[in-house]
Ligand code: GTP
């Protein structure tokens with residue numbers, strides 16, 4: 124960590140800048156500092172000593188509350204501004220010279236106008252504050268897809284979080300060398316007011332300017348902004364893909380190891396699926412799941428093998444706490460046992476933390492996520508429903524050994540899934556790549572607390588990417604269809620729904636670790652070793668093809684959960700119009716063909 128005081132030197136000639144060899148970066152920092160006028164500029168170089176120092180400063184500033192060092196070593200609580208607890212999709216913009224590049228699914232501002240407005244907001248916004256310079260690499264060092272970003276921010280919380288989530292510090296300056304090719308990520312929390320919040324992406328300039336929020340996806344600019352919105356546009360231009368997908372490894376009892384990716388919308392189960400612990404009976408047989416990533420996959424086709432390969436560009440998890448427990452996700456519980464930031468959870472008298480779902484019995488007293496005294500009968504939640512952890516992936520006891528491999532992992536199957544109380548079965552396989560892309564593109568899911576707005580409304584969320592496609596959604600879908608042409612052995616594509624409910628409103632499928640039973644069929648199908656029956660929607664397992672042994676769910680109940688009601692499916696096809704109409708002229712013709720085929724089967 125190198126600090127430069129701007130109040131004394133002020134001419135930008137301090138020792139901090141001299142330690143940055145890259146002149147493009149130096150010049151950019153000087154320009155941005157001249158606009159924001161911080162009192163100090165601090166270059167983060169990475170490493171354990173610097174991490175301790177960031178937290179020490181954060182505790183001093185009241186940004187972090189240290190937690191019980193015996194129960195949760197090196198863990199901290201952060202309380203965000205109560206108006207700043209989730210991604211703000213209405214404040215998120217794609218800024219390009221012409222509306223057509225952003226397409227019909229994004230908020231758009233003409234780029235020159237956006238820069239002008241933003242300069243007004245950023246002007247002198249860091250007076251009295253420190254500007255942290257955070258160079259980072261997304262992706263394993265040496266990978267063909269890895270890229271460097273540099274975030275400037277006035278938030279200590281963001282600096283400490285980026286240190287966990289990315290390969291941050293000197294390593295990035297080394298990879299950058301003297302090229303001008305890095306993503307310029309400009310960030311200030313401003314005054315955190317939602318009216319003055321703008322998360323603006325400039326795909327043509329490889330730039331993000333984010334103002335007015337300190338929350339995860341709005342503020343950790345390597346993640347959704349660079350890792351998905353800008354990367355998806357770069358992938359479109361360069362022939363690869365950036366997707367909202369987990370990546371995991373599965374070893375079968377015969378020793379065969381395969382990798383799968385899965386796209387579920389925000390707060391629909393990616394982290395849980397990526398950290399899946401199979402039930403005892405499966406573990407005894409030798410089933411084992413390992414985590415490569417839990418949120419973002421960058422994918423390309425290896426020209427030699429014709430296979431799709433994936434890397435996880437991140438090094439940490441920004442995961443949902445609500446509902447996370449020793450019962451549902453013991454791997455996450457272990458991962459967050461040390462060196463973790465807890466955001467918007469309840470604080471217990473002994474310096475431990477709590478959130479709804481952590482234990483069946485709530486604690487008798489706590490301080491809630493906003494800092495007020497709380498008891499179980501105070502009539503409100505102790506933790507925010509979108510309370511989150513920021514934890515290093517190397518804490519994960521089932522981390523896949525290839526996470527740092529620049530060559531990534533080969534992908535055998537792609538799974539799409541949403542949160543659907545009705546209509547959609549637990550599992551089906553799509554007939555081919557094109558129909559699989561159609562199934563992903565027409566994915567519907569109930570909205571969650573991960574984004575501000577109403578919760579529980581079904582919306583179309585193509586590939587779980589609706590909020591994250593950084594360019595025209597029509598081009599994005601065409602890109603998906605075209606990727607097939609590069610592959611000689613494409614992954615098989617499946618659709619799952621862990622969230623179907625019975626007439627009493629209970630989840631039918633037990634979910635979590637038991638999802639391995641579905642994964643077993645998926646892998647067998649992908650390797651040509653399992654049967655299926657053809658249905659309207661796709662291929663489905665016969666009742667005997669899914670192992671239900673040891674579950675409360677019997678064969679009939681499973682069949683009920685798999686049932687596709689023709690009327691409900693017709694209504695579903697109508698609901699898809701929401702997306703189709705919006706897309707209008709941009710809709711790829713393959714989408715129309717696939718939909719017509721489905722209608723004719725109906
Ligand atoms: P983001 O980080 O927002 O992208 O979310 P995510 O997709 O990683 O979702 P996550 O795994 O954090 O799960 C979100 C919520 O869904 C949690 O409350 C989980 O407990 C719940 N959940 C996850 N998997 C299952 C499942 O198989 N069945 C049921 N019923 N709930 C699940």
Ligand code: SPV
Nearest residue numbers: 210339340347389441573
């Ligand atoms: C999501 O909302 O999909 C998340 C959390 O993973 S955030 O980083 O805020 O995007």
Ligand code: MN
Nearest residue numbers: 367389390418
């Ligand atoms: Mn996510």
